Amino acid sequence: MSKPQLRIQRKEEEKPRNKTRKKKEKEKEDAAKRHATPYVLPSLEDLYVKPAAHLKKIVLKSNADSYLLHLIETAPVDEDKRRLTSTSHPSSGSFLSAPLVRNDLRIPSHSFIDSVRLRLGIKPINIEKLLPSDVCLCGKSHNWNNIGEILCCPKACGPEWNNRHDYVKNKLYLIAKSTGHAVGKEPVVGIGKNDRTDVVVYDYRDRDSKGEPDGPSFKLQIDVAVTSVDKQSDIKGPVLQGRAANMKAKSKMNSNGAKWIHEPDRFVPAIMDTYGLMHVDLRTILKSFADNQLDNSGKDFGFSFDVRDVLKGVIINGFYQLISVALVRGVTNNINNAALRILKHNNRAPAKPPIPRSRLEMMYHGAMRQEGSSFDFC
Numbered sequence: 001m002s003k004p005q006l007r008i009q010r011k012e013e014e015k016p017r018n019k020t021r022k023k024k025e026k027e028k029e030d031a032a033k034r035h036a037t038p039y040v041l042p043s044l045e046d047l048y049v050k051p052a053a054h055l056k057k058i059v060l061k062s063n064a065d066s067y068l069l070h071l072i073e074t075a076p077v078d079e080d081k082r083r084l085t086s087t088s089h090p091s092s093g094s095f096l097s098a099p100l101v102r103n104d105l106r107i108p109s110h111s112f113i114d115s116v117r118l119r120l121g122i123k124p125i126n127i128e129k130l131l132p133s134d135v136c137l138c139g140k141s142h143n144w145n146n147i148g149e150i151l152c153c154p155k156a157c158g159p160e161w162n163n164r165h166d167y168v169k170n171k172l173y174l175i176a177k178s179t180g181h182a183v184g185k186e187p188v189v190g191i192g193k194n195d196r197t198d199v200v201v202y203d204y205r206d207r208d209s210k211g212e213p214d215g216p217s218f219k220l221q222i223d224v225a226v227t228s229v230d231k232q233s234d235i236k237g238p239v240l241q242g243r244a245a246n247m248k249a250k251s252k253m254n255s256n257g258a259k260w261i262h263e264p265d266r267f268v269p270a271i272m273d274t275y276g277l278m279h280v281d282l283r284t285i286l287k288s289f290a291d292n293q294l295d296n297s298g299k300d301f302g303f304s305f306d307v308r309d310v311l312k313g314v315i316i317n318g319f320y321q322l323i324s325v326a327l328v329r330g331v332t333n334n335i336n337n338a339a340l341r342i343l344k345h346n347n348r349a350p351a352k353p354p355i356p357r358s359r360l361e362m363m364y365h366g367a368m369r370q371e372g373s374s375f376d377f378c
Protein backbone atom coordinates (compact mmCIF):
# COMPACT_ATOMS: atom_id res chain seq x y z
CA MET A 1 0.00 0.00 0.00
CA SER A 2 1.55 3.27 -0.96
CA LYS A 3 1.82 6.11 1.48
CA PRO A 4 -0.36 9.19 1.02
CA GLN A 5 1.49 11.56 -1.27
CA LEU A 6 1.46 15.31 -1.24
CA ARG A 7 -1.81 16.52 -2.53
CA ILE A 8 -1.72 17.90 -6.02
CA GLN A 9 -4.59 20.28 -6.07
CA ARG A 10 -5.15 22.24 -9.19
CA LYS A 11 -7.82 24.83 -9.46
CA GLU A 12 -9.88 22.96 -12.02
CA GLU A 13 -9.87 19.84 -9.87
CA GLU A 14 -11.13 21.50 -6.73
CA LYS A 15 -14.61 20.90 -5.52
CA PRO A 16 -17.02 23.81 -4.96
CA ARG A 17 -16.00 25.72 -1.83
CA ASN A 18 -19.53 25.94 -0.46
CA LYS A 19 -19.97 23.47 2.32
CA THR A 20 -22.58 20.90 1.37
CA ARG A 21 -24.97 19.40 3.86
CA LYS A 22 -23.25 16.04 3.45
CA LYS A 23 -19.91 17.52 4.39
CA LYS A 24 -21.38 19.24 7.43
CA GLU A 25 -22.95 15.97 8.55
CA LYS A 26 -19.61 14.21 8.08
CA GLU A 27 -17.89 16.82 10.27
CA LYS A 28 -20.55 16.33 12.96
CA GLU A 29 -20.13 12.57 12.76
CA ASP A 30 -16.36 12.87 13.06
CA ALA A 31 -16.72 15.12 16.08
CA ALA A 32 -19.18 12.68 17.66
CA LYS A 33 -16.80 9.79 16.99
CA ARG A 34 -13.99 11.69 18.61
CA HIS A 35 -16.08 12.08 21.73
CA ALA A 36 -17.32 8.50 21.63
CA THR A 37 -13.81 7.01 21.48
CA PRO A 38 -11.59 9.22 23.59
CA TYR A 39 -8.91 6.59 23.71
CA VAL A 40 -8.13 3.20 22.24
CA LEU A 41 -6.98 0.32 24.37
CA PRO A 42 -4.44 -2.07 22.84
CA SER A 43 -6.00 -5.08 21.14
CA LEU A 44 -4.92 -8.67 21.76
CA GLU A 45 -3.13 -8.62 18.43
CA ASP A 46 -1.14 -5.57 19.57
CA LEU A 47 0.00 -7.48 22.65
CA TYR A 48 1.56 -10.16 20.47
CA VAL A 49 3.06 -8.15 17.63
CA LYS A 50 3.90 -4.69 18.95
CA PRO A 51 7.10 -3.96 20.84
CA ALA A 52 6.82 -2.92 24.50
CA ALA A 53 7.64 0.71 23.72
CA HIS A 54 4.64 0.90 21.44
CA LEU A 55 2.32 -0.52 24.11
CA LYS A 56 3.67 1.96 26.64
CA LYS A 57 2.90 4.74 24.18
CA ILE A 58 -0.67 3.50 23.73
CA VAL A 59 -1.27 3.33 27.47
CA LEU A 60 0.26 6.75 28.16
CA LYS A 61 -1.64 8.30 25.28
CA SER A 62 -4.90 6.77 26.45
CA ASN A 63 -4.41 8.41 29.80
CA ALA A 64 -3.53 11.77 28.28
CA ASP A 65 -6.46 11.55 25.86
CA SER A 66 -8.98 10.89 28.61
CA TYR A 67 -7.69 13.95 30.53
CA LEU A 68 -7.85 15.97 27.34
CA LEU A 69 -11.42 14.91 26.66
CA HIS A 70 -12.42 15.90 30.17
CA LEU A 71 -10.75 19.29 29.75
CA ILE A 72 -12.47 19.89 26.42
CA GLU A 73 -15.87 18.88 27.78
CA THR A 74 -15.57 21.16 30.77
CA ALA A 75 -13.96 24.10 28.95
CA PRO A 76 -16.19 27.12 29.52
CA VAL A 77 -15.80 28.71 26.07
CA ASP A 78 -15.03 27.58 22.50
CA GLU A 79 -11.82 29.62 22.57
CA ASP A 80 -10.48 27.23 25.24
CA LYS A 81 -11.67 24.20 23.28
CA ARG A 82 -9.85 25.41 20.18
CA ARG A 83 -6.69 25.99 22.22
CA LEU A 84 -6.88 22.51 23.75
CA THR A 85 -7.47 20.69 20.47
CA SER A 86 -4.60 22.57 18.85
CA THR A 87 -2.04 22.31 21.65
CA SER A 88 -2.79 18.59 22.09
CA HIS A 89 -1.63 17.78 18.57
CA PRO A 90 1.72 15.92 18.71
CA SER A 91 3.40 18.49 16.45
CA SER A 92 2.49 21.58 18.47
CA GLY A 93 4.56 21.06 21.62
CA SER A 94 7.88 20.07 20.04
CA PHE A 95 9.65 23.15 21.40
CA LEU A 96 9.05 21.83 24.93
CA SER A 97 11.44 18.93 24.39
CA ALA A 98 14.06 20.85 22.38
CA PRO A 99 17.53 20.46 23.91
CA LEU A 100 19.03 23.79 24.93
CA VAL A 101 22.58 22.82 24.03
CA ARG A 102 22.01 23.78 20.41
CA ASN A 103 21.96 27.44 19.43
CA ASP A 104 19.27 26.92 16.82
CA LEU A 105 16.96 25.31 19.38
CA ARG A 106 17.35 27.93 22.07
CA ILE A 107 14.39 30.07 23.04
CA PRO A 108 14.80 33.29 25.06
CA SER A 109 13.44 32.80 28.58
CA HIS A 110 10.62 35.33 28.22
CA SER A 111 9.48 33.69 24.94
CA PHE A 112 9.48 30.26 26.53
CA ILE A 113 7.46 31.49 29.52
CA ASP A 114 4.94 33.25 27.28
CA SER A 115 4.57 30.16 25.07
CA VAL A 116 3.83 27.93 28.04
CA ARG A 117 1.36 30.50 29.37
CA LEU A 118 -0.36 30.56 25.97
CA ARG A 119 -0.69 26.77 25.98
CA LEU A 120 -2.22 26.93 29.44
CA GLY A 121 -4.64 29.69 28.46
CA ILE A 122 -2.85 32.35 30.52
CA LYS A 123 -2.19 35.75 28.98
CA PRO A 124 1.46 36.48 28.01
CA ILE A 125 3.26 38.72 30.51
CA ASN A 126 3.12 41.95 28.50
CA ILE A 127 -0.50 41.40 27.42
CA GLU A 128 -1.42 41.26 31.13
CA LYS A 129 -0.35 44.90 31.37
CA LEU A 130 -3.11 46.00 28.97
CA LEU A 131 -6.23 47.52 30.52
CA PRO A 132 -9.79 46.99 29.22
CA SER A 133 -9.88 50.72 28.46
CA ASP A 134 -6.73 50.59 26.29
CA VAL A 135 -7.19 51.24 22.59
CA CYS A 136 -5.27 49.55 19.80
CA LEU A 137 -3.49 51.53 17.08
CA CYS A 138 -6.30 50.48 14.73
CA GLY A 139 -8.80 52.37 16.91
CA LYS A 140 -10.48 49.28 18.36
CA SER A 141 -10.36 48.03 21.91
CA HIS A 142 -9.65 44.38 21.23
CA ASN A 143 -10.50 41.55 23.56
CA TRP A 144 -7.07 41.26 25.20
CA ASN A 145 -7.91 37.70 26.28
CA ASN A 146 -8.06 36.67 22.65
CA ILE A 147 -4.45 36.55 21.47
CA GLY A 148 -5.59 35.52 17.98
CA GLU A 149 -7.44 38.82 17.64
CA ILE A 150 -4.28 40.77 18.50
CA LEU A 151 -2.11 38.66 16.19
CA CYS A 152 -4.54 39.29 13.32
CA CYS A 153 -4.38 43.09 13.67
CA PRO A 154 -1.75 44.52 11.28
CA LYS A 155 -1.68 47.84 13.15
CA ALA A 156 -0.93 46.14 16.47
CA CYS A 157 1.72 43.83 14.99
CA GLY A 158 3.36 46.64 13.00
CA PRO A 159 6.36 46.18 10.71
CA GLU A 160 7.30 42.91 12.45
CA TRP A 161 3.95 41.44 11.33
CA ASN A 162 5.72 38.86 9.21
CA ASN A 163 8.05 37.60 11.93
CA ARG A 164 6.19 34.41 12.69
CA HIS A 165 5.89 33.62 8.98
CA ASP A 166 9.49 34.50 8.15
CA TYR A 167 11.04 32.57 11.04
CA VAL A 168 9.23 29.39 9.93
CA LYS A 169 10.01 30.02 6.26
CA ASN A 170 13.73 30.51 6.94
CA LYS A 171 13.88 27.40 9.10
CA LEU A 172 12.14 25.29 6.48
CA TYR A 173 14.61 26.54 3.87
CA LEU A 174 17.59 25.69 6.11
CA ILE A 175 16.23 22.22 6.90
CA ALA A 176 15.71 21.44 3.19
CA LYS A 177 19.22 22.67 2.43
CA SER A 178 20.78 20.69 5.28
CA THR A 179 19.24 17.47 3.96
CA GLY A 180 21.04 17.79 0.64
CA HIS A 181 18.27 19.32 -1.46
CA ALA A 182 18.86 22.08 -4.00
CA VAL A 183 16.75 24.93 -2.64
CA GLY A 184 15.89 28.54 -3.28
CA LYS A 185 14.08 31.25 -1.37
CA GLU A 186 11.16 33.37 -2.56
CA PRO A 187 11.33 32.46 -6.26
CA VAL A 188 9.23 34.53 -8.64
CA VAL A 189 6.73 32.11 -10.17
CA GLY A 190 4.45 34.46 -12.11
CA ILE A 191 4.72 37.56 -14.24
CA GLY A 192 4.64 40.05 -11.37
CA LYS A 193 7.43 40.38 -8.83
CA ASN A 194 4.92 39.64 -6.09
CA ASP A 195 3.90 36.30 -7.59
CA ARG A 196 6.21 34.36 -5.35
CA THR A 197 6.25 31.30 -3.20
CA ASP A 198 8.40 31.06 -0.07
CA VAL A 199 10.75 28.15 -0.65
CA VAL A 200 11.46 26.09 -3.74
CA VAL A 201 12.98 22.60 -3.65
CA TYR A 202 14.33 21.89 -7.12
CA ASP A 203 14.82 18.15 -6.72
CA TYR A 204 11.90 16.94 -4.62
CA ARG A 205 10.72 13.36 -5.03
CA ASP A 206 7.69 11.43 -3.82
CA ARG A 207 8.41 8.53 -1.51
CA ASP A 208 6.75 5.15 -1.09
CA SER A 209 5.75 3.59 2.24
CA LYS A 210 9.34 2.47 2.85
CA GLY A 211 10.73 5.92 2.22
CA GLU A 212 12.20 4.98 -1.16
CA PRO A 213 12.02 7.56 -3.98
CA ASP A 214 8.93 6.95 -6.08
CA GLY A 215 8.96 8.63 -9.49
CA PRO A 216 11.07 11.37 -11.05
CA SER A 217 12.13 14.52 -9.22
CA PHE A 218 10.21 17.76 -9.70
CA LYS A 219 10.19 21.33 -8.47
CA LEU A 220 8.23 21.73 -5.24
CA GLN A 221 7.03 25.25 -4.52
CA ILE A 222 6.27 25.71 -0.82
CA ASP A 223 4.17 28.55 0.55
CA VAL A 224 4.31 29.08 4.30
CA ALA A 225 1.52 30.56 6.41
CA VAL A 226 0.86 30.83 10.13
CA THR A 227 -2.84 31.05 10.89
CA SER A 228 -4.71 31.59 14.14
CA VAL A 229 -7.36 29.23 15.49
CA ASP A 230 -9.18 32.30 16.80
CA LYS A 231 -9.36 34.09 13.47
CA GLN A 232 -12.78 35.74 13.40
CA SER A 233 -13.71 34.47 9.94
CA ASP A 234 -12.95 30.84 10.86
CA ILE A 235 -14.47 30.44 14.29
CA LYS A 236 -18.09 29.94 13.26
CA GLY A 237 -17.69 26.24 12.44
CA PRO A 238 -17.26 23.27 14.75
CA VAL A 239 -14.23 22.95 17.02
CA LEU A 240 -12.08 20.39 15.24
CA GLN A 241 -8.38 19.70 15.55
CA GLY A 242 -6.47 21.28 12.68
CA ARG A 243 -9.54 22.99 11.20
CA ALA A 244 -7.91 26.44 10.97
CA ALA A 245 -4.82 24.96 9.30
CA ASN A 246 -6.96 22.97 6.86
CA MET A 247 -8.96 26.04 5.90
CA LYS A 248 -5.80 28.07 5.39
CA ALA A 249 -4.29 25.30 3.26
CA LYS A 250 -7.39 25.30 1.05
CA SER A 251 -7.30 29.07 0.61
CA LYS A 252 -3.58 28.88 -0.23
CA MET A 253 -4.40 26.54 -3.09
CA ASN A 254 -6.30 29.46 -4.65
CA SER A 255 -3.52 31.97 -4.04
CA ASN A 256 -1.39 33.73 -6.64
CA GLY A 257 1.52 31.41 -5.90
CA ALA A 258 -0.56 28.28 -6.60
CA LYS A 259 -2.11 29.41 -9.86
CA TRP A 260 1.25 29.88 -11.54
CA ILE A 261 2.49 26.38 -10.85
CA HIS A 262 1.97 23.77 -13.57
CA GLU A 263 2.78 20.08 -13.91
CA PRO A 264 5.24 18.52 -13.34
CA ASP A 265 6.00 21.16 -10.69
CA ARG A 266 3.83 21.23 -7.62
CA PHE A 267 2.58 23.79 -5.16
CA VAL A 268 2.15 22.87 -1.52
CA PRO A 269 1.04 24.95 1.45
CA ALA A 270 3.10 24.66 4.65
CA ILE A 271 0.70 25.77 7.34
CA MET A 272 1.01 26.07 11.09
CA ASP A 273 -1.35 27.62 13.58
CA THR A 274 -0.12 30.02 16.25
CA TYR A 275 -0.21 27.23 18.86
CA GLY A 276 2.24 25.24 16.73
CA LEU A 277 0.02 22.63 15.06
CA MET A 278 1.52 21.57 11.73
CA HIS A 279 -0.73 20.85 8.77
CA VAL A 280 -0.40 17.36 7.27
CA ASP A 281 1.30 18.65 4.09
CA LEU A 282 4.05 20.31 6.11
CA ARG A 283 4.58 17.08 8.05
CA THR A 284 4.77 15.12 4.78
CA ILE A 285 7.46 17.49 3.48
CA LEU A 286 9.48 17.11 6.68
CA LYS A 287 9.22 13.32 6.46
CA SER A 288 10.54 13.43 2.91
CA PHE A 289 13.41 15.72 3.97
CA ALA A 290 14.29 13.17 6.66
CA ASP A 291 14.38 10.41 4.02
CA ASN A 292 16.63 12.54 1.86
CA GLN A 293 18.98 13.06 4.76
CA LEU A 294 19.08 9.33 5.46
CA ASP A 295 19.75 8.62 1.78
CA ASN A 296 22.66 11.05 1.81
CA SER A 297 24.05 9.98 5.17
CA GLY A 298 23.62 6.25 5.45
CA LYS A 299 22.81 4.79 2.06
CA ASP A 300 25.85 2.52 2.12
CA PHE A 301 25.43 1.35 5.69
CA GLY A 302 22.81 -1.21 4.69
CA PHE A 303 20.37 -0.31 7.45
CA SER A 304 17.37 -2.58 7.78
CA PHE A 305 13.94 -1.06 7.32
CA ASP A 306 13.36 -1.10 11.10
CA VAL A 307 16.63 0.68 11.89
CA ARG A 308 16.00 3.19 9.16
CA ASP A 309 12.53 3.80 10.58
CA VAL A 310 13.90 4.54 14.05
CA LEU A 311 16.57 6.87 12.64
CA LYS A 312 13.97 8.62 10.55
CA GLY A 313 11.82 9.15 13.64
CA VAL A 314 14.71 10.79 15.47
CA ILE A 315 15.53 13.03 12.50
CA ILE A 316 11.88 14.07 12.04
CA ASN A 317 11.62 14.82 15.73
CA GLY A 318 14.61 17.15 15.36
CA PHE A 319 12.94 18.91 12.41
CA TYR A 320 9.71 19.32 14.40
CA GLN A 321 11.72 20.91 17.19
CA LEU A 322 13.47 23.32 14.82
CA ILE A 323 10.21 24.43 13.21
CA SER A 324 8.39 24.60 16.54
CA VAL A 325 11.12 26.74 18.11
CA ALA A 326 11.12 29.06 15.09
CA LEU A 327 7.37 29.48 15.39
CA VAL A 328 7.46 30.10 19.14
CA ARG A 329 10.10 32.78 18.68
CA GLY A 330 8.09 34.45 15.92
CA VAL A 331 4.73 34.33 17.68
CA THR A 332 6.01 35.58 21.04
CA ASN A 333 7.99 38.27 19.23
CA ASN A 334 4.76 39.41 17.53
CA ILE A 335 2.80 39.35 20.78
CA ASN A 336 5.40 41.30 22.74
CA ASN A 337 5.87 43.89 20.03
CA ALA A 338 2.09 44.34 19.78
CA ALA A 339 1.69 44.68 23.56
CA LEU A 340 4.50 47.25 23.81
CA ARG A 341 3.18 49.15 20.82
CA ILE A 342 -0.33 49.33 22.33
CA LEU A 343 1.04 50.35 25.74
CA LYS A 344 3.02 53.14 24.06
CA HIS A 345 -0.07 54.21 22.11
CA ASN A 346 -1.89 54.56 25.43
CA ASN A 347 1.00 56.52 26.97
CA ARG A 348 2.04 53.70 29.27
CA ALA A 349 5.24 52.51 27.59
CA PRO A 350 7.37 50.70 30.17
CA ALA A 351 10.70 52.29 31.00
CA LYS A 352 13.64 50.67 29.29
CA PRO A 353 16.14 49.00 31.63
CA PRO A 354 19.54 50.79 31.82
CA ILE A 355 21.19 47.75 30.17
CA PRO A 356 18.89 45.76 27.86
CA ARG A 357 18.60 42.05 28.49
CA SER A 358 20.10 41.20 25.08
CA ARG A 359 23.19 43.25 25.95
CA LEU A 360 23.45 41.54 29.35
CA GLU A 361 23.28 38.14 27.63
CA MET A 362 26.06 39.13 25.21
CA MET A 363 28.20 40.33 28.12
CA TYR A 364 27.62 37.05 29.91
CA HIS A 365 28.44 34.91 26.86
CA GLY A 366 31.58 36.94 26.27
CA ALA A 367 32.72 36.38 29.85
CA MET A 368 32.00 32.66 29.73
CA ARG A 369 33.86 32.23 26.45
CA GLN A 370 36.92 33.81 28.02
CA GLU A 371 36.66 31.26 30.80
CA GLY A 372 36.60 28.51 28.18
CA SER A 373 33.24 27.25 29.34
CA SER A 374 30.24 26.40 27.19
CA PHE A 375 27.76 26.82 30.04
CA ASP A 376 24.80 28.89 29.12
CA PHE A 377 21.98 30.18 31.28
CA CYS A 378 19.37 30.75 28.57
Ligand SMILES: [Zn+2]
Nearest residue numbers: 136138153156
Ligand atom coordinates in the same frame (compact mmCIF):
# COMPACT_ATOMS: atom_id res chain seq x y z
ZN1 LIG B 1 -5.96 46.52 16.40
